[in-house]
Amino acid sequence: MSLIAAEKVDVRYGSALVLHGVSMAIRKGEIVTIVGPNGSGKSTLLRVLIGAIRPQGGRVLRQSGLKIGYVPQKLHIDPTLPMTVRRFLDLPGRVTNVAAEAALAQAGVPGVARQQMAGLSGGQFQRVLLARAILSEPDVLMLDEPTQGLDQPGSASFYRQIEEVRRTTGCAVLMVSHELHVVMSASDRVICLNGHVCCEGTPEVVSAAPAYLELFGTGTGGALALYRHDHDHHDHPDHHHHHHDAAE
Numbered sequence: 001m002s003l004i005a006a007e008k009v010d011v012r013y014g015s016a017l018v019l020h021g022v023s024m025a026i027r028k029g030e031i032v033t034i035v036g037p038n039g040s041g042k043s044t045l046l047r048v049l050i051g052a053i054r055p056q057g058g059r060v061l062r063q064s065g066l067k068i069g070y071v072p073q074k075l076h077i078d079p080t081l082p083m084t085v086r087r088f089l090d091l092p093g094r095v096t097n098v099a100a101e102a103a104l105a106q107a108g109v110p111g112v113a114r115q116q117m118a119g120l121s122g123g124q125f126q127r128v129l130l131a132r133a134i135l136s137e138p139d140v141l142m143l144d145e146p147t148q149g150l151d152q153p154g155s156a157s158f159y160r161q162i163e164e165v166r167r168t169t170g171c172a173v174l175m176v177s178h179e180l181h182v183v184m185s186a187s188d189r190v191i192c193l194n195g196h197v198c199c200e201g202t203p204e205v206v207s208a209a210p211a212y213l214e215l216f217g218t219g220t221g222g223a224l225a226l227y228r229h230d231h232d233h234h235d236h237p238d239h240h241h242h243h244h245d246a247a248e
Contacts, residue, residue, distance in 0.1 A: 002027055003063050003140050003172055004049055010057030011044055018044050019055070020196050026140060031166060031173040033183045036193035037215065042176040043073065045193065046144050049174070069138030069171070071129045073145045079118040085128050086113040095135055106168065107131035108161045123154045127161065134165060141171050145178040159184040192216075 005025035011018045019041045026032055034042050047053040049060060050068055077083065089100045104110055107130040112120065120128065126146055133141055143162070147155035163186045166173055177183055183190055183203055190206040192198040198211035206212050 001063070002061070003066055004068075005061045006045070006049060006055075006058065007061065008058035009045070009048055009055045009060065011041070011048060011053060011055050018195065019048070022058070022193070022197055024191055024197060024200070026172050026174055028139075029166065029170050029172055030188040031162075031175070031184065031186050032189045032191060033187040034174070034176045034191045034193055035179075035183060035216075036198075040194045042193055043144055046142055046174070046176055050142060063139070066140065067136055067138045069133030069136050069141045071126070071133045071141070071143040071146050073148065073176075075129060077117050081118070083117045084113065085109075085115050085117060085120070088117050088128065089113075089132055089135065091132075099135060100131075103131040103134045104128070106134055106165060108157075108164075122149050123158060126150065126158055130161065130165070134169070137169070138171050141165065141173045143173070143175045145176050148178045155179075159186070162186075 002025035005023075007023050009022040010020050022041075022045060024032075024045075034045065036042050044053060048055050050070055051060070077088075085104070086097075086100060089095055089103065095103075100113060101110070104112060104127075107127040109124050109127040109131065112124060112128065117125070117128070130141075130143075130146075133143075141162075146162075147158050150158060162173055162175070162184065165171065166186075175184070175187075185203070187203055189200055190203050191200040192206060192209070192212050192215060194215055198215060199206055199209040201209065
């Protein structure tokens with residue numbers, strides 16, 4: 001049973017058909033990554049799934065009572081506006097201190113509650129957005145290009161955090177990736193979108209798919225790079241010394 005599914009979704013902006021005949025589903029607990037070139041409709045699809053855009057054709061099916069935690073692509077907070085992390089977590093609805101602290105810890109930024117939002121690093125800011133999404137105890141966490149603007153170690157570290165959240169809460173994750181060739185290695189499925197679903201499957205299957213190679217097969221020899229974590233390498237007895245965590 002899917003938590004949420006798109007069936008033959010069409011979205012037009014004026015005369016431009018942005019999404020046509022898109023069908024996809026997310027099941028309980030899985031991590032799905034959507035990749036595609038700019039203008040391929042990735043953000044639009046996410047907004048259709050969360051209910052912010054009504055498709056002109058097709059439909060979205062959601063499990064009844066489905067809770068979605070959404071991490072937006074860009075959130076601009078006026079740097080002159082004094083707002084602590086703790087106060088930010090009370091938007092849109094008040095939460096208890098216990099819940100706020102727990103969510104920040106789960107998002108990998110314990111102890112930032114009293115800091116100003118404007119003073120956070122990029123990686124910390126993304127984790128606070130993640131904490132706010134976790135507060136609703138979502139069945140599905142949806143993230144729109146969450147690592148844009150972070151460097152490679154920062155991205156890898158954020159992806160690890162997402163895996164950890166999935167492991168501890170059991171929520172499903174749908175992530176739009178801004179890097180064509182880099183997908184979280186924990187992705188159960190990758191969906192290549194270019195107005196329609198070009199191909200989908202495990203990262204290994206997709207990286208060998210003709211449609212993927214046709215779209216993205218330049219630059220890196222067409223390889224779909226995966227963020228590999230320590231636990232993927234069992235051949236180095238001392239691999240824990242190579243743990244390069246992001247210096248935030």
